[in-house]
Amino acid sequence: MSADVAIQKFAFPFTRAVKLSAEGKATCTQVKSSELCEPKESPTVNKPSHATGSSALVHEDTQKQGSTKLLPEADVAGGLVSICDDAAQCAVVSSQSMCMSVKEESEDQRPAAKRQLSSESAARTVTTVKKSAVRQDQEVDQPRQARSRIQLAPSAAVDGKRKRRKDLFSSSEVFHRIDSRVIRTGLELKERHVYDVKTIVHSITRESRNELDRLRAIWVWLCHNIEYDVSGYLGRSEKLSSLEEVIAAGRGVCCSYSSLCLEMCREVGIECQEVPGHSKGVGYRQGQSLRHVNSDHLWNAVLLGGQWFLLDACWGAGRVDMEHESFVRRFDDFYFLTDPEEFIESHFPEEEKWQLLDTPIILEDFEKRVFKTSAFFTLGLRLINPHHFHIVTDDGEANVSIGFSSPTTFTYEITQHRDLLHCGALEQKESSSSSFGILTVSHRSMNLQLLPPATGSYDCKVFARHEKASTPLVWVCSFTVECLAPRAMEVIPENPYLSWGMQPVAASLGVADCSQSREVAEMEAALAKRCLATQIQPDILLCHVLCPFPGFYRLSVFVRDYEKSELKFQNAANFLLHCKGKVFHVDELFPPNLGSACGPGTRTAQAGLSKFSHNASVVSTQQGKCNITFHNQRDLELHCTLSRDESKAPAVPLSRHLLCTYTDTKVTVSISLPEVGVYRLGLYARVGPGGEFSPMCDFVLRNSCALPGPPFPCLYSAWRKGCVLFEPRAGLLDPLSRVHFRVRVPGALRVSVVGETRTDLTLNKSRVWEGEVFTGDALQQLKLAACFRESDDMAVLMTFDTKQLESKD
Secondary structure, three states, rough: OOOOOOOOOOOOOOEEEEOOOOOOOOOOOOOOOOOOOOOOOOOOOOOOOOOOOOOOEOOOOOOOOHHHHHHHHHHHOOOOOOEEEEOOEEOOOOOOOOOOOEEEEHHOOOOOOOOOOOOOOOOOOEEEOOOOOOOOHHOOOOOHHHHHOOOOOOOOEOOOEEEOOOHHHHHHHHHHHHHHHHHHHHHHHHOOOOOOOHHHHHHHHOOOOOHHHHHHHHHHHHHOOOOEEEHHOOOOOOOOHHHHHHHHHHHHHHHHHHHHHHHHHHHHHOOOEEEEEEEEOOOOOOOOOOOOOOOOOOOOOOEEEEEEEEEHHHHHHHHEEHHHHHHHHOOOOOEEOOOOHHHHEEEEOOOOHHOOOOOOOOOOHHHHOOOHHHHHHHOOEEEEEEOOOOOEEEEOOOEEEEEEOOOOEEEEEEOOOEEEEOOOOOOEEOOOOOOOOEEEEEEEEEEEEEEOOOOEEEEEEEEEEEOOOOOOOEEEEEEEEEOOOHHHOOOOOOOOOOEEEEEHHHHOOOOEEEEEOOOOOOOOHHHHHHHHEEEOOOOEEEEOOOOOOOOEEEEEEEEEEEEOOOOEEEEEEEEEEOOOOOOOOOHOOOOOOOOOOOOOOOHHHHHEEEOOOOOOEEEEEEEEEEEEEEEEEOOOEEEEEEEOOOOOOOOHHHHEEEEEEEOEEEEEEEEEEOOOOEEEEEEEEEEOOOOOEEEEEEEEEEOOOOOOOOOEEEEEEOOOOOOOEOOOOOEEOOOOOOOEEEEEEOOOOOEEEEEEOOOEEEOOOOEEEEEEEEOOOOOOOOOEEEEOOOOOOOOEEEEEEEEEOOOOO
């Protein structure tokens, strides 16, 4: 199911409707209509590549046919070199297209990060372009480690289509047995003080069946046995030089990881290269130019099935906490054979060919790109807008949009700008409750409207997690926001529920969509409760909101399965309401103690109360009186109350302004309101025998009539179902006057009005008791009484008061 929010302009008062899907029932509780706060601070979705690249292909004619290797375009002079096998297995080579280039790096030419390794552990690189594609069978069978290092050029595509990580393995779960065995073997070797590369690599790959399994074993061993040497990186201790020292100490910098990976791959016959370049890792400053900066990182490329793949064991082992100057071990499988389109987001090689992209990017493009963590890709996120990390506000706001493939929870953090990218929190357990932005989540995208409070530069981190996950939200991407001029606006309230609008969980709770937009003034909590009236119907939730002040308000909606009352309410939506137009005086707000179910809805329907004369929860009257009728199909015992916000007690209890009449299944609630104002009419029913009265629904009565409505007679328990008072309807009678009484009392043998004297009423043909009654001089009440059996005493049905005599003076 999905949650869609329809956006439209509105003025106050307004009604908000949230539609409930047919599959699920929901009920609303404790809805916080407004709050004011001071500003405070899925599975991996791989993007398929449809591009194809042009490269020099070399098909070797060997007994093992099928080993396709690629020549670097930079090493090809005079055009494309194509060496193919024909039917006779002969090589046809264009002599003008052939050259021989052998380059040997000197120690001083190597990247600074690499020079710390000894010549023994850091083998030199030899680049060769072959003059002939024909090799002798005996050369093919020679061990790889005995050959010179041949640097084979990478290519974006093989036979027109490049394999992706998911083509090699469906998920990392397929390596569970290998990973467990390697971790166990690594611990055993460490306990035995085994630091020899050859011994270690053959021990951890002993049971591997193919190149991929062997490479996986090497990768997992590196990530779990070598931690980043933070002290060496900061220059506070001497960096380790040989690979044996790195293994014995269990720590090293990036070149330690890449060199170990290279040597281990050699031992098991896997073609591997070290790739120098720039990375957006520790020490990186967003926006800095890398044009004349030496490479600061090393990673690896490996040849599997005739195609080059990228991996970075340094980044896969964990992260550096610069605030505490420590290494946090955290295995990150994302950097094992990462797809080039995702690897380029954080790694830029010195040589363009090692981007492995059909359309390589330039350094300036790499510098401008939004930094995305591995979690961004493993959660299946997609950046919609912006495409550069630096955002300049327009009219005081900046916008970020991220798409997702499965329900995802988001939050964000906006702080003053700091130079280093990798600083601050990497996780969020709860919402940051920032009042500097509005985060909304729709069906398949997250939209973040940033509203910096002042001119200056800010850092914005976005955090996310799968909707059903209970883990903290993790950092997925970062932006820098430059605010030229803040927008003049009211304070936005805190939102502790992660995002505005419909929540991703809303669909699973049965909430389908909403009629209003996402488009909070300080007030007391008691006043806030008088700003909202909610009506819960079987397929819709209506929220009526009144605003006493201009500004922003937060409306939060909570739901749960109606039939599972033991469950807790969950936040389904949060709406940011902006009041720009008419505001309501305190006396015009909804009455206090209003229930969560206003008007007829799910609760009344389940109790068998139907056919209401008024289906809306708010009833307005200009005459000061009204009748609300409905049918009581289950013959429940009912009770009604009338209340309002009053500073002093009324002269006549408000209960006297209600009169309930029951005839067959029809119920009529008559209301006569004493003055202008807003009232609450509460309807209750005793659902089970001997049980307590349960609330069914509330009605909001808004009276605009200046003339006071008279009270009804005071009812007693003998007034039962079927009794109907036709006249007099008023409970306050004029003194010294004759009043005509007409009343139906089923089963009564005698009906009388008792005052100074007793007047017996007569039963007419319509089964109505009637007669003329003298009111007297207001010294005592008039009592309407009935006798239902000959032996019984008279039972009082109701009483009438008489107005005081006016003084002759």
